[in-house]
Amino acid sequence: MAKDLVEFRNLETHFKTSAGTVKAVNDVSFSIREGETLCVVGESGCGKSVTAMSLMQLIESPPGKIVGGEIMFEGKDLLKLSKKEMSRLRGNEIAMIFQEPMSSLNPVFTIGKQITEPLLYHLTMTQKEAKARAIELITMVGIPRPEKIFDSYPHELSGGMRQRIMIAIALSCNPKLLIADEPTTALDVTIQAQILDLMRDIKTKMNTAIMMITHDLGVVAEMADFVVVMYAGKVIEEAPVLELFREPRHPYTQGLLKAKPIINQRQERLYSIPGQVPNPVDLGENCHFHDRCEFCMEICKVKAPPLRAHIDGHKTACWLYEEEGKAQ
Amino acid sequence: MSQYIIRRLLQMIPTLIGISIIVFAISQMVPGDYITASQNPNMTAERADQLRAIYGLDKPPAQQYFVWVKNMLTGNLGDSFQHKMPVTSVINTYVWNSFLIAFVTLILSWTIAAFVGVFSAQFQYSFFDKVVTLIVFLLMSLPSFFIGLLVIKYFALDLKLFPTGGMTTAGLKVSGFEQIKDIAKHMVLPVAVMTALSIGGLTRYFRTGMLEVIRQDYIRTARAKGLKERTVIFKHAFRNALLPAITLLGLELPGLFGGAMILERVFAWPGIGQVYLASLNMRDYPLMLGFTMFLAVLTLLGNLISDVLYGVADPRIRLK
Numbered sequence: 001m002a003k004d005l006v007e008f009r010n011l012e013t014h015f016k017t018s019a020g021t022v023k024a025v026n027d028v029s030f031s032i033r034e035g036e037t038l039c040v041v042g043e044s045g046c047g048k049s050v051t052a053m054s055l056m057q058l059i060e061s062p063p064g065k066i067v068g069g070e071i072m073f074e075g076k077d078l079l080k081l082s083k084k085e086m087s088r089l090r091g092n093e094i095a096m097i098f099q100e101p102m103s104s105l106n107p108v109f110t111i112g113k114q115i116t117e118p119l120l121y122h123l124t125m126t127q128k129e130a131k132a133r134a135i136e137l138i139t140m141v142g143i144p145r146p147e148k149i150f151d152s153y154p155h156e157l158s159g160g161m162r163q164r165i166m167i168a169i170a171l172s173c174n175p176k177l178l179i180a181d182e183p184t185t186a187l188d189v190t191i192q193a194q195i196l197d198l199m200r201d202i203k204t205k206m207n208t209a210i211m212m213i214t215h216d217l218g219v220v221a222e223m224a225d226f227v228v229v230m231y232a233g234k235v236i237e238e239a240p241v242l243e244l245f246r247e248p249r250h251p252y253t254q255g256l257l258k259a260k261p262i263i264n265q266r267q268e269r270l271y272s273i274p275g276q277v278p279n280p281v282d283l284g285e286n287c288h289f290h291d292r293c294e295f296c297m298e299i300c301k302v303k304a305p306p307l308r309a310h311i312d313g314h315k316t317a318c319w320l321y322e323e324e325g326k327a328q
Numbered sequence: 329m330s331q332y333i334i335r336r337l338l339q340m341i342p343t344l345i346g347i348s349i350i351v352f353a354i355s356q357m358v359p360g361d362y363i364t365a366s367q368n369p370n371m372t373a374e375r376a377d378q379l380r381a382i383y384g385l386d387k388p389p390a391q392q393y394f395v396w397v398k399n400m401l402t403g404n405l406g407d408s409f410q411h412k413m414p415v416t417s418v419i420n421t422y423v424w425n426s427f428l429i430a431f432v433t434l435i436l437s438w439t440i441a442a443f444v445g446v447f448s449a450q451f452q453y454s455f456f457d458k459v460v461t462l463i464v465f466l467l468m469s470l471p472s473f474f475i476g477l478l479v480i481k482y483f484a485l486d487l488k489l490f491p492t493g494g495m496t497t498a499g500l501k502v503s504g505f506e507q508i509k510d511i512a513k514h515m516v517l518p519v520a521v522m523t524a525l526s527i528g529g530l531t532r533y534f535r536t537g538m539l540e541v542i543r544q545d546y547i548r549t550a551r552a553k554g555l556k557e558r559t560v561i562f563k564h565a566f567r568n569a570l571l572p573a574i575t576l577l578g579l580e581l582p583g584l585f586g587g588a589m590i591l592e593r594v595f596a597w598p599g600i601g602q603v604y605l606a607s608l609n610m611r612d613y614p615l616m617l618g619f620t621m622f623l624a625v626l627t628l629l630g631n632l633i634s635d636v637l638y639g640v641a642d643p644r645i646r647l648k
Contacts (some may be wrong), residue, residue: 041496067362103545107644108567118553133595153643169553275535 004161005177005209006055007031009067013047013054016062020281024050024064026233029307032177032226037203037210039220042230043277048213051230053177055211056096058087074176075112092122095170099182101163111138114167122173137168141198146157160191164198171202178202181213196222217260219246226313229253232278232288235307238239239314249316253295282290287319295320333636339627347624355613356389365611383409385613389394396617405621406614411605415618419600425495426587426599429515433522434580441527445534446569450561452539460531468528476521476594482527483517490516493596519597522588533576539567544568571642578634582626 013025025047032038040048045118054066055061071078073094080088100102115137116130125133138146141164155160163183170178180199184192196219203210212223220227223228224241229250231264231305237250255273275292287293290300299319307317360381363376379384399406405415448457460612491497495514503512523531541547542565550564551557587601601620607615639645 007497025573056552058548087554089554091552096546096552098549100545104549106546106564106568108571108642109564110643116557121553121555121559169549220642261547 002035004031005034005074006035006211006307007072008051008055009070009072010109011051011054012067013064014067015061015064018282023233024280025054026283028069028230028233028235029301030228030238031235032209034213035203035207035209036225037212037223038226039212040225040228040230041214041220043215045277045280046230047233048182048230052096052181052211052213053130054092055179056090058090081164084258091170091175092119092173093175094179095167095175096172096174096179096181097163097183099185101166101186102200102260104166107154107164109153110150111152111154111157111165115150115165115172118169118172125228133172134168137164137172140202141168142166142194146251148268153317154282159187160194161188161192163195165315167195167198167202167210169206171206174206175182175208177209177211177243179211181211182215183212184219185214185216189256199223200295217256219270229256232280232283234288234317235315236302236317237315243311243314248322249310249314250318251295252289253321255292289318330602333632335597336613336632338428340625340632343628344624345557348400348621349393351473351620351624352389352393352396353618355617358611360611361385362611365609366412370437372519396614400618400621405618407474408607408615409611409612410610410615415614418615419619419622420605421601422598423587423598425583426592426601427584428511428523429519429597429599430588432515432519433526434584436519437523437530441530442525442534442566444527445531446538446561446566449535449538449542450474456541464528464531467613470525471589472521472588473527473594473620474589475524476518477520479517480594490514493594495598514597516630518588518591519596521595523593530576534569538544538565540566541569571638574637575634578630578632578637579627581630581633582623585626586623 007029008031009029011025011028013023013176015022022114027294028047028051030038040051042048050059050064051297055071055073056069057066059066066079068256073089079090081089085320105111107272107290112134112179116125116127116135120127121132134296135146135150138149143149143161143164148163149157149165154165157165167183178199184195185198187195199210199212200223202208208224212219214220220241226234227239227241227244229237229252237244237248237253239249244253245257248257252273255271258271259273261267263268268310273292278288278291285304286307293300297319303319305317305319305322306313308322309315362385363371365381377386377505384392387395397527398604403416403421407413408415408418411418411469444460448454452575479491483489485561491514493514495511496507497510497514531536540562547560550560555564585600587599588606589601589605591597592601594603604616604619606612607619
């Protein structure tokens, strides 16, 4: 098995709001191995983006703050780095692309300027070298006529092209880790497929690890090597992708997989998990899923289950698989 | 682009005709005329009629309007009743004095407001932001004549740092650098007061603009690229925050030449604002109408300039 590139250890990121403290990321631990694609899955507001933003240290502060834990990147704790050291890593060793390609590029600068910026800054290239590299990158992400695109402005490109440009910017300094925060959510299905193909291509070519945040299980099936399922700020299950699809253990994961439409199978109504995501403010010490869970037991209401390994690489946080739970 | 500018210039013609009618009509509705406004107790009715005939005030309003417009088309704004010289030379004499302080004020207030606005946006709700907001609102709510007199009292009378008013030291015969120094010394107080008064709104404007921009996705992208915070704020964010300010800059154009009526009086600054105010009081129609038209033209030009600048600064806007 490959080496760990990133390891989240008991990460806690909280947001102070007028209603109370939101534990957006609550004691989250998992690791991303070199050259691996890890998908973080979960509903909106479950803390998947905040986990990624904590890694980048781009949490809006205030109101957000990383209050505990460690994020190890190649053996260094990122949370202990100075601002300057962190900005060296950002865009250089760790790059990120976002959900909204339409608004993620600065409207007043040319594409060329925006691609060359990290090259000039991190790799201290000359203008000429940077331009050559930028043209190379634009070609690599599959856009024809790179010279013309180099001098274009973002509004002259389509959404899919802009996301390709974002990927080109992210890859410009050969990062070891690429974080993709729902990179295809805003794109239509054919473009989605193209972007995913492109990312897979890059991964094999450049051996970049990818941390992909998504709520689309189709994307997970297509891209992931390893899956982390989050719910209300906690990791509730993690497993290699095949294992997870074959044998989901947590009732929430089971529900998610059941809620997925299956092609060629007509259903009157898709399954949906009953109930709603709990209010994230001041959640208690219980299993946050207990009120939506059909297997809910007494212990679920009073105590949070630990994340425990059962079979190799498959971890679940659910009392159903614990001695204490089985006893009831 | 040049086609666009020509079209816009042509569109200004009907607007200006409309403005001239409205301005002239209003001037006619104001009671009294130059003769009654001078309040000469020895003026007989006969003499007054004679004078009215000389000034052309006895003709019907419609005729007066057309005479005025016809002259204006040839570049002749008529002679000022009070100053006994062409309106254009009156304006030319005083407007540059006003322009001088207005221009310096503009540069100062925009620079300061931009920096202060950017910092208070970047550190929203911080101590700095709160103090700045307080000061800004304080300055905005001070009446200009009051703060003007106050600084004269402290800095000119008590501390004797600066002259109390005027533009040059009376009786001082100097030229070249010494003259510039003398005028600069007289400018300090009026410019300081005008800057303080105009900085408030601008600071709020820049702060709001920046607050909006730093929440945008592309700022997050710039940070994710690992750029320095300074680059993110002053290059990526500021450039975008400046775009809406272009409109404001265009609107400043008439202000540059319009003079400051109250402050020019407080500081005895020989600017056009004072002269304009006097022309209103004296019913000096040629001067008051001529200068109003001058400001109207500048306002329209200012709008055109800001539209053109928009096209230059924002690649998304292409003028057709």
